[in-house]
Amino acid sequence: MNLRDTFRRDRVFDVVRPGTRTIKPGELDTGGKYLLYMENITVSFDGFKALNDLTLYIEPGELRCIIGPNGAGKSTMMDVITGKTRPDQGTCFFGQTLDLTRMSETEIAGAGIGRKFQKPTVFPEHTAAENLELAMAGQKTTWHTLVHPLNGEQRDRIAATLNTVGLLDRHDHVAGALSHGQKQWLEIAMVLMQQPKLLLVDEPIAGMTRQEVERTAELLQQLAGEHSVVVVEHDMEFIRSIASTVTVLHQGSVLAEGKMQDVQNDPKVIEVYLGE
Amino acid sequence: MRHSDLKTALTDRAARWFIGILFGAVALVVLLNQLIPADSGLHVSSYTVTLLGKYLCYALLAMALDLVWGYCGILSLGHGAFFALGGYAMGMYLMRQIGDRGVYGNPVLPDFMVFLNWQELPWYWLGSHSFLFTMVLIALVPGLLAFVFGWLAFRSRVTGVYLSIITQALTYALMLAFFRNELGFGGNNGLTDFKDILGFSLREDSTRVALLIATAIALALAFVLCRYITGSRMGRVVMAVRDGESRARFLGYRTEHYKLWIFTLSAVLAGIAGALYVPQVGIINPGEFSPLNSIELVVWVAVGGRATLYGAVIGAILVNYGKTVFTGIMPEAWLFALGGLFVAVTLFLPRGLVGLADNVRQRLRKSDGNNSNGTANDDQPEAPHEPA
Amino acid sequence: MLRVFALALALLCLTSVAQAESPATEPTTDIEEVLQQLRSRSFDDKAAAIDALAHSGHPRADALLKALQDRRLLLDRANDRIVLGERADGGWQLHDPLSEADLGTVESRAAAPITINNRLRRQIENLQAVVGLNNPDATLRRAAAISLIGTKDPDLLAALRERRAREDNTSVAAAIDTTLNTAALYSEDSDLNARLNAIEALSGSLEPTVRNALRSRLDSDAPSERKAVETALKRIDARTARYQTADTLFFGLSLGSVLLLAAIGLAITFGVMGVINMAHGELIMLGAYTTFVVQQIFPQGHEWSLLVAIPAAFLISGFVGVLIERFVIRYLYGRPLETLLATFGISLILQQAVRVIFSPLNRSVVTPEWMSGAWQINPVFSLTFNRLYIIAFALTVFLGLLLVLKKTRLGLQVRAVSQNRQTARGLGIRSDRINALTFGLGSGIAGVAGVALAQLTNVGPNLGQAYIIDSFMVVVFGGVGNLWGTLTAAFSLGIANKLLEPVSGAVLAKIFVLVFIILFIQRKPRGLFPQRGRAAEE
Structure with a gap:
């Protein structure tokens, strides 16, 4: 961090930080070519550069797969987009107007970015339905949730979504008691309930059976088009089955990008993967 | 799906049982005190009436803590401070009620101010003669403190043990402040020698009974309110914040707002408990701020069982009954017992007595072969995720 | 004038005692007599006895003066003689004043300390200070000079001047100068210039008595002196604050x-x-x-x-x-x-x-001797040993752990x-x-x-x-x-x-x-x- 950064007013006083206002869904301006613009992002932890001058664009409705060896910066990239980690340098815009580096996690989620974590993170003491209720798009202020119980339409939507992921019979079971695969599905369902514009999916098929993997692939392809979907996955076969465009990350920056076949034959990519 | 509106909060089974038992017990004690002659074996002394009133105040306080700790995962080690602030607000009113019957006979100034040679009431005592204003203060002072403190703490994401320790520092700092004579709250001795409340003598049995009933009503109302909140969607968000705050944030909830409101409400309830406590025990002093009191309160909730509300009430009454009995028979053993209770509950009863009862009930049901309920509750729910 | 000579004589005797610890040349009967004189009720008699004791040149003279100061010099009523004594089990443990031989214990009422008043106390202190001024140990000489700050006694001042002339230790000389300069402030007949010089010389001193002496000149008739005193006081206050x-x-x-x-x-x-x-x-x-x-x-x-x-x-x-x-x-x-x-x-x-x-x-723990006391750096600043040790100890533990x-x-x-x-x-x-x-x-x-x-x-x-x-x-x-x-x-x-x-x-x-x-x-x-x-x- 250089000296000028230290004295930037917005880094010192929250009050003068632009972008802390609540973003209403309508404020997302998708007029440009891309939905997500990440440009020259650098993140370092104690000198180690987790992301190094990363530039990445995601188009509306696109299904993008991100691959890369361990430590390539895939999770850190997700963290930057969702506001968990602030980049040291670079810009990250959602649509034309929303500067993600200036928004809180809550605002980013409210603006329409949903995330499914690597480890399934459902709320273990809530039932499956309650997990979806928590995820459901809509007003999320304290007063609203206090005085407005779920209406019939919302309850139907929850049931329908549970049905989509095959968990309708687990409607009233606490999520902590679900199997690993069921938790994965539940989390996917939660992301669906959020109705995000951009969906970040971190290793969705870990711990799933063959059939479940196929269903996941189908579901993700269905979602693309209406939503932009970014999938991080290790399983090459799975990626081949769904991918249109693949981005390879290595040491915090983009190594290669393009169609799956092209990327697979790229000598740089082969070296990184075989050299491991 | 759990429905949530005021009607269900008032009429669901737990609420019916809770309110039924509470008022049943209070009615019984009151009748035995008022109608049975003093020489009868069945007579309940006024001492017992006041004791029960005291326990119910503690129960309300424990419920307030359960709301933040059990449901929201904020382990406050400073809830005694809100209790004491409510108590001081009431104490100020009771001091003014003494009027010119004090030792120095000053119609306006309480005795300790005359003793300090003060000429007039400090500004923050103005209005303390009015009961209505006092009621406002009782809620406002703890609530405001909790709001400001929580606003600062939650928005900078102070969580877990850090939060616990600064809440402890808060009550410690307040204790030091209230020990000072210059603060104008009676210093070391606190506020005491009360005579009347609303014109009724505090020595009269009827006043004591009325205070007990008022406490029971407050406890019942608080129970219904807390039940309504925890059963609402907001309650489920609050529990989600407890189990995975950052996850809740990624779902678009401003978790700090939820924590702030629950914390503030809890502080107000604690303040009300303190205000009801003071006229019944007849004194409020800075000792109420001591960190030990606040942490003892945590063990009541832990013993009863977190996140059940009635568990906190059971815990508060049981532990305090134990304290009364112990300190009567062998006072030096009480702290050993209390210390042992802390260790035993955390090691062996993480879900308290309520959790133990649940386990026993489930085991019985299972051995009956009646396990039609599915696998939902077979496993212990995963331990709440606590940020390190 | 006579007194000055007497004092100088006494000085010489005491100096020889302090410096050479030479055996007493005077016969011991003399000191016995002097001690008996202390039995008198009259403070004037006692004053004379104290003077005589100080002048006697006896090796025990200093110790006996100190005993008198500490109320350890008693009148043994039974034998009507002066003895040394300490409190012991509600009575007195007596010693011979010269040989310190054990004289046994007596009841509390059988002996009484020789009483002295403030004048006599002051007299003893001055005598001791004069002795101290000629002590071979420079630190003790300095302490003696400092203890005399604020004195107006012409005899003592003469002794100070005499010592100053011979003094070769700069720190002791500076202390004596401070004392003499302070005295100059009090002196009625000194001229303005001498006082101004004294004020100038005193303006950094941290001794509380010097400050008092300076303050006493604040109402001086001479504006230049008032101004000088104010500046000096300001400088002293600033140093004290530091x-x-x-x-x-x-x-x-x-x-x-x-x-x-x-x-x-x-x-x-x-x-x-x-x-x-x-x-x-x-x-x-x-x-x-x-x-x-x-x-x-x-x-x-x-x-x-x-x-x-x-x-x-x-x-x-x-x-x-x-x-x-x-x-x-x-x-x-x-x-x-x-x-x-x-x-x-x-x-x-x-x-x-x-x-x-x-x-x-609460239980209390005895602090060892080497941890009590303080390192007096100047009159307003001292470091107590127990705190110094704690700082050192904490740092040691910290470094050890590191x-x-x-x-x-x-x-x-x-x-x-x-x-x-x-x-x-x-x-x-x-x-x-x-x-x-x-x-x-x-x-x-x-x-x-x-x-x-x-x-x-x-x-x-x-x-x-x-x-x-x-x-x-x-x-x-x-x-x-x-x-x-x-x-x-x-x-x-x-x-x-x-x-x-x-x-x-x-x-x-x-x-x-x-x-x-x-x-x-x-x-x-x-x-x-x-x-x-x-x-x-x-």
Whole structure:
């Protein structure tokens, strides 16, 4: 961090930080070519550069797969987009107007970015339905949730979504008691309930059976088009089955990008993967 | 799906049982005190009436803590401070009620101010003669403190043990402040020698009974309110914040707002408990701020069982009954017992007595072969995720 | 004029006594007579006797004057003679004034101290000062000169001048100059220029008597003198203020080192292991009680029993710490709030156990001789030895711990386990053992802190409670897991506390510091020196 950064007013006083206002869904301006613009992002932890001058664009409705060896910066990239980690340098815009580096996690989620974590993170003491209720798009202020119980339409939507992921019979079971695969599905369902514009999916098929993997692939392809979907996955076969465009990350920056076949034959990519 | 509106909060089974038992017990004690002659074996002394009133105040306080700790995962080690602030607000009113019957006979100034040679009431005592204003203060002072403190703490994401320790520092700092004579709250001795409340003598049995009933009503109302909140969607968000705050944030909830409101409400309830406590025990002093009191309160909730509300009430009454009995028979053993209770509950009863009862009930049901309920509750729910 | 000669004569005699310790040349009967003269009720007679005693040149003269000053010179009523005596079992233990031979004990009423009034006291002091002025030891000469500041006695001033002429030690000469210059301020017949010179010369002095003398000239008729006095006073006040700041800083440092000692063990258990140990204060208390018990075991060994107490306290508190870890905390790793509650329960049990075993009353520990006293740097600034030792001790413990963690195998393993339990286990480190040892180390250091605290305060069951919140504040303020942060935090909080105290009073100062930390943690939740990186975000 250089000296000028230290004295930037917005880094010192929250009050003068632009972008802390609540973003209403309508404020997302998708007029440009891309939905997500990440440009020259650098993140370092104690000198180690987790992301190094990363530039990445995601188009509306696109299904993008991100691959890369361990430590390539895939999770850190997700963290930057969702506001968990602030980049040291670079810009990250959602649509034309929303500067993600200036928004809180809550605002980013409210603006329409949903995330499914690597480890399934459902709320273990809530039932499956309650997990979806928590995820459901809509007003999320304290007063609203206090005085407005779920209406019939919302309850139907929850049931329908549970049905989509095959968990309708687990409607009233606490999520902590679900199997690993069921938790994965539940989390996917939660992301669906959020109705995000951009969906970040971190290793969705870990711990799933063959059939479940196929269903996941189908579901993700269905979602693309209406939503932009970014999938991080290790399983090459799975990626081949769904991918249109693949981005390879290595040491915090983009190594290669393009169609799956092209990327697979790229000598740089082969070296990184075989050299491991 | 759990429905949530005021009607269900008032009429669901737990609420019916809770309110039924509470008022049943209070009615019984009151009748035995008022109608049975003093020489009868069945007579309940006024001492017992006041004791029960005291326990119910503690129960309300424990419920307030359960709301933040059990449901929201904020382990406050400073809830005694809100209790004491409510108590001081009431104490100020009771001091003014003494009027010119004090030792120095000053119609306006309480005795300790005359003793300090003060000429007039400090500004923050103005209005303390009015009961209505006092009621406002009782809620406002703890609530405001909790709001400001929580606003600062939650928005900078102070969580877990850090939060616990600064809440402890808060009550410690307040204790030091209230020990000072210059603060104008009676210093070391606190506020005491009360005579009347609303014109009724505090020595009269009827006043004591009325205070007990008022406490029971407050406890019942608080129970219904807390039940309504925890059963609402907001309650489920609050529990989600407890189990995975950052996850809740990624779902678009401003978790700090939820924590702030629950914390503030809890502080107000604690303040009300303190205000009801003071006229019944007849004194409020800075000792109420001591960190030990606040942490003892945590063990009541832990013993009863977190996140059940009635568990906190059971815990508060049981532990305090134990304290009364112990300190009567062998006072030096009480702290050993209390210390042992802390260790035993955390090691062996993480879900308290309520959790133990649940386990026993489930085991019985299972051995009956009646396990039609599915696998939902077979496993212990995963331990709440606590940020390190 | 005659008196001056007499005094000079006396001086010569006393000087010879002090310098050469030559055997008395005068016959002993003389001094017996002089002593008998002290029996008189008249203070004038006594004054004459004191003068004679001082002039006698007898080797015992100095000791007898001191005895008279301390009311240890008695009239033995039965034998009607002057003796030396001390209080013993409600009576007197008598000694011969010259040979110090034991004369047995008598009842309280059988003897009475020779009474002196302030005039006589002053006379003795002056005589002693004159003797001191000619002492071969320069420090004593300087002390004598300083004790005479403010005197107007012409005889003494003459003695001072006489000594000044012969004095070759600059520091003693400066002290004598100060005394003479002060006298010049009081003198009625001195001319203005002499006074102005004296004022100028005195303007940096920190002696309170000099300040008073200067103030007495504030109502001078001469405007130039008034102005000079004002400037001089201003300069004195500025210097005094500087030294008072230094004094405050010293107190702050010593409070800081107490905080450091109390917090450093916590920094290990909380910072390195992530374990909240609310019983930490009681482990400190155990160390303090160990000091007390060791002193009870060796009643004669106050000077060295600390050397036993330090390792003993380390072992006892460390052992209790290992027990706590093995039987309670082990089952609660990863559940910090539960650990907090359980260890709080343990703290209650330990407190109550101490109350039952040692009584709830405070016990006091005898401070060894070498720790009492102070290093007087100038009249307004002195460093007390016990605080100096505590600062040195705290720093030693800190550096020792740093070495253990950085240089030893145990330290390496501790750091490995604290950073990643799984990986460390994979590398064959027995994390169970390491946890127990780390906790034992942190607790042992708490015990050592208790030994130090026992030197400063009373030892009681509540000793630990007083420090637990402060210690947590220090660790949290400094940044968890960072020993240097703990050091910085301890000293800055200590100094801040002491700087605030004169402004706001002790209690408010403490409240301010607490409030400051509460606000600070909210601004920087990870303390002054936060750990960064992914591991810290988990």
